[in-house]
Amino acid sequence: MDGDATQATVLDALEARYPVLCGAIRDHTSKRRRPFIRFFACERDLSHDSPDAPLPGAVRGGDEPLLIVGAIAGG
Amino acid sequence: MSSVRVLVGTRKGAFVLSADGARKNWQVDGPFFPGWEIYHVNGSPADPNRLYASQTSGWFGQQMQRSDDGGKTWNPIGNKFLYDGETGTHQWYDGTQKPWEFKRIWHLEPSASNPDVLYAGAEDAALFRSSDGGQTWNELPALRNHESAPQWQPGAGGMCLHTIIVDPKDPKRIFIAISAAGAFRTDDGGESWKPINRGLVSQYIPDPDAQTGHCVHRLAMNPSRPNVLFMQKHWDVMRTDDAGESWTEISGDLPTDFGFAIDVHAHEPDTVYVVPIKSDEQHFPLDGALRVYRSRSGGNEWEALTKGLPQQNCYVNVLRDAMAVDRLDSCGIYFGTTGGQVYASADGGDTWSAIVHDLPAVLSVEVQTLK
Numbered sequence: 134m135d136g137d138a139t140q141a142t143v144l145d146a147l148e149a150r151y152p153v154l155c156g157a158i159r160d161h162t163s164k165r166r167r168p169f170i171r172f173f174a175c176e177r178d179l180s181h182d183s184p185d186a187p188l189p190g191a192v193r194g195g196d197e198p199l200l201i202v203g204a205i206a207g208g
Numbered sequence: 209m210s211s212v213r214v215l216v217g218t219r220k221g222a223f224v225l226s227a228d229g230a231r232k233n234w235q236v237d238g239p240f241f242p243g244w245e246i247y248h249v250n251g252s253p254a255d256p257n258r259l260y261a262s263q264t265s266g267w268f269g270q271q272m273q274r275s276d277d278g279g280k281t282w283n284p285i286g287n288k289f290l291y292d293g294e295t296g297t298h299q300w301y302d303g304t305q306k307p308w309e310f311k312r313i314w315h316l317e318p319s320a321s322n323p324d325v326l327y328a329g330a331e332d333a334a335l336f337r338s339s340d341g342g343q344t345w346n347e348l349p350a351l352r353n354h355e356s357a358p359q360w361q362p363g364a365g366g367m368c369l370h371t372i373i374v375d376p377k378d379p380k381r382i383f384i385a386i387s388a389a390g391a392f393r394t395d396d397g398g399e400s401w402k403p404i405n406r407g408l409v410s411q412y413i414p415d416p417d418a419q420t421g422h423c424v425h426r427l428a429m430n431p432s433r434p435n436v437l438f439m440q441k442h443w444d445v446m447r448t449d450d451a452g453e454s455w456t457e458i459s460g461d462l463p464t465d466f467g468f469a470i471d472v473h474a475h476e477p478d479t480v481y482v483v484p485i486k487s488d489e490q491h492f493p494l495d496g497a498l499r500v501y502r503s504r505s506g507g508n509e510w511e512a513l514t515k516g517l518p519q520q521n522c523y524v525n526v527l528r529d530a531m532a533v534d535r536l537d538s539c540g541i542y543f544g545t546t547g548g549q550v551y552a553s554a555d556g557g558d559t560w561s562a563i564v565h566d567l568p569a570v571l572s573v574e575v576q577t578l579k
Contacts, residue, residue: 153284157268161288169267203267 138193140172141184158201173200212534213278213576214542215259216550217246220568222261224249224279227563229536231554234563240282241273248529249279250316251576255323260285260342262313262328270312274342285342289313289330292349298332299361308332308352315529315572317372319379329369333360333386335398348398351384356403356420363387363423363442370528371424376431383437383452388423391439393452404452408441426528428470430477438480438507440470440528445482447507458507463494469531473556474539478506481533481541481557483526492523500543502557516560517551524549529572536577544570 134146141164148155159166164184166172172179175189175197191197214225221239240246244263252258259275261282270289273282289310297305311331319325324341334352336345360367368387375381380397383404390405408422423442430436439446439455444465446455459465464484473479480503486494493499497519501510524547534540541557544550548567553560 153271156270156287160269162290167267167269 138188139185140166140179140182140188140199143188143199144184169204171202171204173202174198210536211578212536212540213251213256213578214532214550214552214563215249215251215279215572215574215576216544216567216570217249217261217529217572218544218548218568218570219245222246222249222263223564223567225550225563231536231540231552236564237279239568240279241271244271245312246571247312247314248316248572248574250318250326250574252318252323252326253320254318256576256578258318258323258341260316260318260326262316264312270310272313272342286338286344289328289334289336289345290347291334291352292347293353296352297358298367299359301362305358308334310334311366314368314370315372317374320374320376321379327372327374327382329372329384331366331368332362333367333369333389335369335372335382335384337398350399351392351394351401354392354401354403356389359420360386360389361421371427373427373429373437375434377434381434381451383427383429385424385427385439387425388421388442390420390422391424391427391452404448405455406453407448407455407457408439408446409444409457410442425468426470428472428480430472430474433477436477436506438470438472440467440482442466442488445470445480445507458503460503460508460510462501462510467526468528469526469543471531471533471541473541474533474535475537476504476539476556479504479556480507481531482510483531483543485525491525496521496523498522498524498545500541500557500560513553513557513560515558516553516562522547527571530570532573532575534575534577540575542573542575544573546570 210229216223221242223238226235247262249261257278261273263271272285274285275282295308300306313328315329317327328336335348371385373383385391392401403419425440428438435451445459447458467485498517500513503510524545531543541553546569550563
């Protein structure tokens with residue numbers, strides 16, 4: 134992808150490629166992360182970081198993945 | 209030969225149960241969308257191969273699915289349900305005002321004449337319509353913008369629009385019901401709505417003339433008499449003969465008149481079915497005995513139907529969208545339970561047998577009659 138790699142831009146690219154994911158990871162309108170979805174990378178929980186904050190360098194460089202994980206919550 | 213296809217939504221997937229008109233030997237397909245809450249699966253009367261499903265989860269939100277081959281294969285369709293304009297607020301359980309927030313789709317009602325047209329009932333309560341087979345959805349905002357809306361309050365299960373009935377003789381007339389705002393009717397295709405709750409009595413509403421606030425659990429209509437509707441309320445079974453302008457209680461000799469599901473015989477418009485549940489605190493049948501009650505007189509006089517249903521140690525519930533009837537000559541009645549059973553009667557309720565015993569908790573049951 135072109136431009137800065139942030140949570141927001143990565144999700145924009147993901148949703149453009151896989152439209153069925155629209156609304157499944159973040160709210161359609163507010164673009165806020167869905168409450169039971171978490172973002173992890175480089176052994177850190179990025180869920181509460183700003184969606185516009187640059188992702189860790191290792192993710193931007195392709196050495197580490199950005200993990201989008203459903204919370205291990207009941208049900 | 210005619211056949212039936214029972215569409216079952218459960219807490220962990222959808223199932224399709226098929227049989228010929230004898231309704232004795234069943235094929236069970238599923239689970240489709242395993243692990244997802246399937247609030248409703250419904251078929252288009254205009255094209256019985258066209259099915260729609262509401263697929264939802266707390267993790268990933270609302271998805272919508274469509275089948276064009278009678279449930280064999282499914283494809284995702286549009287899942288964007290955006291409130292039109294200012295969302296406004298409604299009452300919360302503690303009496304404070306809370307903004308409208310979309311949670312899930314509870315009910316799908318395909319058009320009788322066009323397989324691409326269908327309505328969807330949402331939580332927080334709103335009515336959506338698609339005219340392109342579910343690819344896009346538009347709200348009919350006049351309902352949510354009704355003057356009474358800021359006073360609407362959720363029932364225990366959420367503020368859900370759970371019932372949509374389109375008048376088969378006039379598609380611009382639509383009845384809906386919301387827990388716990390009550391029943392509403394439009395006569396102009398959703399441009400304007402009126403509450404139709406006169407005659408409903410609820411202990412927790414001191415004003416006998418309250419327009420809204422009643423917890424209506426379900427409405428049912430026989431298509432031959434669109435002015436007559438039956439209602440299962442949070443306590444009380446009710447009936448209207450004038451399209452909701454007034455309601456009268458028909459609980460009569462029911463052992464308890466709490467419950468969720470209600471339906472009407474396909475060919476006998478005064479034959480009504482309910483599944484009495486002990487109370488609002490104890491959502492299971494009286495005495496641990498699962499009984500469907502049938503009235504052949506349009507209410508008040510009820511008989512217990514028990515043959516083939518468990519009469520001891522049965523503490524399941526039957527949810528509001530989990531009962532349906534087919535249109536075969538000997539009308540079949542179907543219902544699903546929170547214990548995962550789906551029961552069927554091929555003789556109007558005289559005898560019952562379980563199609564399946566061990567599904568996940570059943571949220572909804574619909575049945576298609578196929579020629």
